[in-house]
Amino acid sequence: MRETSDIRNIAVIGGGYVGRGVALQFAQAKLGVLMFNRSPESAARSRAEIEKSLDILIDADALDEGDARDILGRITLTQDFREAVSGGDFVVEAVSEILSLKQEIFEKMDAIAPPGVILASETSGLGMTDISARTSHPERCIVTHNYTPPHLVPVVEVVAGRRTSPDTTRITCELLKQSGKEPIVCREVPGHIGVRLTTALRREAYHIVEKGYARPEDVDTVWRSIAPLFPALGLCKLNDFSGMDVLRDVHRNIQPSLDHRPQPSPLMDEMIEKNLLGIKSGEGFYKWTTESAREAARARDSELIRLYRKNKGLEQKTERKSST
Numbered sequence: 001m002r003e004t005s006d007i008r009n010i011a012v013i014g015g016g017y018v019g020r021g022v023a024l025q026f027a028q029a030k031l032g033v034l035m036f037n038r039s040p041e042s043a044a045r046s047r048a049e050i051e052k053s054l055d056i057l058i059d060a061d062a063l064d065e066g067d068a069r070d071i072l073g074r075i076t077l078t079q080d081f082r083e084a085v086s087g088g089d090f091v092v093e094a095v096s097e098i099l100s101l102k103q104e105i106f107e108k109m110d111a112i113a114p115p116g117v118i119l120a121s122e123t124s125g126l127g128m129t130d131i132s133a134r135t136s137h138p139e140r141c142i143v144t145h146n147y148t149p150p151h152l153v154p155v156v157e158v159v160a161g162r163r164t165s166p167d168t169t170r171i172t173c174e175l176l177k178q179s180g181k182e183p184i185v186c187r188e189v190p191g192h193i194g195v196r197l198t199t200a201l202r203r204e205a206y207h208i209v210e211k212g213y214a215r216p217e218d219v220d221t222v223w224r225s226i227a228p229l230f231p232a233l234g235l236c237k238l239n240d241f242s243g244m245d246v247l248r249d250v251h252r253n254i255q256p257s258l259d260h261r262p263q264p265s266p267l268m269d270e271m272i273e274k275n276l277l278g279i280k281s282g283e284g285f286y287k288w289t290t291e292s293a294r295e296a297a298r299a300r301d302s303e304l305i306r307l308y309r310k311n312k313g314l315e316q317k318t319e320r321k322s323s324t
Helices: 017-028 040-059 065-073 081-086 099-112 166-178 194-210 216-226 229-233 235-242 244-257 266-273 290-311 314-323
Strands: 009-013 032-036 075-078 090-093 118-121 141-146 155-160 182-186
Touching (some): 009 081, 017 065, 017 141, 040 075, 040 290, 065 075, 118 166, 141 166, 155 166, 166 182, 194 266, 229 235, 235 244
Parallel strands (some): 009 090, 155 182
Antiparallel strands (some): 141 155
16 A cells, blocks of 8 residues: 555546535646546636636635646646556546446546555445445545535545545555645545535525425525524534433424435426526526526635635734735
């Protein structure tokens, strides 16, 4: 197994929203990145989106133009799968959440990657035990689940499969820490930690709308109002402020009426049938134009960059600069 100090180049398989964010996070950490895209067209889109992400950081005074050029220069795009995998000291798969596809890719990566190279998956809900089932070296396979956009959200869930070695987990966490991430190790369970929490939240939001208890905009208004409570303390610590005895009574009263269906809400099927997919189709719960979608993304990124600057100590730097 290669040690963390031996890792100089990262291979990223898949240049979609997650893959290009992972490429950006490692390039920011001064590691070389070789990113695989299936076509020149998808590679061009990936590069354009990476440049756009860097421009947003520059505009927010979170990055200077020289550093942005250096970061972009550390990312190489290729349509040669073998070249990408064989050139990585650490390989990250970031493709669609289809088990059979991930199994196929891991089987191919395992056959190509040099011995001791860790193979990671960005899966948001599948287990590495299943993903690595067709590999010859499952001990080097692990989940590293980032939240998008990865270069702005520090936390990453690290999940070992049943046959993943302890060294693979240790080295992966060391690499992520050195790259400015906050790795959280959890046991193998569908959805890890964050996706389980957000799925439960979304499920009940759909249920409220489906039953006509409130409109989507009402759900969002209430959530935006109470959501700031959670970053300050977290979920479990916030519960301690309420008191477990109080919360038990609340759960007794409310929990029986929550959505307990094992299948996704029928509202989701209905919306998909009507092509109400969200921004990609121009309408979901809300109607979207190109400009309104950009404005919503800018608002999201503005808040994430504010937190990014705080984590990097850039707010203090700006204050010192403005006072001189």
